[in-house]
Amino acid sequence: MDFIDLKTQYKAYQSEIDPLLADVIQNARFIMGPELKELELEMSAYTGVSHAIGCSSGTDALYLSLLALGVQPGDEIITTPFTFIATVEVISLVGATPVFVDISEDYNLNIDQIESKITPKTKGIIPVSLFGQVPDMDRINAIAEKHNLFVLEDAAQSFGATYKDRKSCNLTRIAATSFFPAKPLGCFGDGGMVYTSDDELAKTVRVLLNHGQTARYIHEQVGMNARLDNLQAAVLKVKLAHFEDEIEARQEVAKRYADLLSPLEVILPKIQPFTGRSVYAQYSIRVKNRDEVAELVKQQNVPVAIHYPIPVHLQKAYAELGYQKGDLPVAEKIASEIMSLPMHPFLKEKDQATIAAALKNAIEKAGGKG
């Protein structure tokens, strides 16, 4: 059993992917080809955002967004400690300071704590739509507007999710997503995308990701190479056409998990009333004696993963910020209990029954010792 079964997905779409990749290769359309242009237009139509801009990774999409927003050394950016570290790294890479708020029971940042962290140096907020569910973005946007801050959605795990009736990536001034293979929509390597309906921001991102060029060998600012490969764009074009069906399948898988697991002593994902749909980038539950339970489940040949064992404020890389254990208690508690189960659109009912049985067995054993 795979944690995320990308091999079955490839087989399902192989007859569409292989000829398109062969065509791109035979015609040597590797950089900024027509497939990239088409993908960007399709992504813009899918999300309803005016500009969808392909780039080299989710991390670069976030980094380019911060550069385009003009974030400077000394600025403060409010975000969550319960995320993949890339969210926070990009704040450091532009020389700004990450300021953490604790999280809520839906694993997204605690909106009630945002205002108490705003100082004259605060420039923006990066909410992460963790595990595929968007936080209450209207409330975050209202706080940002009141204090003249930008909001950058880290949508690396939520592409395709909806908040009320709107799509993730179309909720904030600018948003960034990732096409890392394990994300809900993944390519065959690294890839990402920036989304904004602000024409000026879009123009700046496009220039920055291609060495600050406005015309061939005319460099108006210092940029970088952060383009999305045309081969990746071709893969994404094929997968995007199947993506809505996959999201539907993910809803089914999540529903089956909820039925199978509700009799067990676990905390299931909390789906908020404002959530249209989660894309379940992870199906993460909480259990007592987590490390022991995870080990016992793995011993029964069921793969599980921990997202994330150490919140960012307690990582060595961020020791200089001076956070101590206990500073963000909800994030720390949840990090000690969280465990992700296999989740992908091709997961079979029979395998989910096996997973649930392995988990039940593990909880009983671990509980007996506790």
Ligand SMILES: *Cc1c(COP(=O)(O)O)cnc(C)c1O
């Ligand atoms: C995966 C991820 C990223 C980074 O995306 P890459 O494409 O791997 O660079 C950023 N933020 C979150 C929340 C992620 O899950």
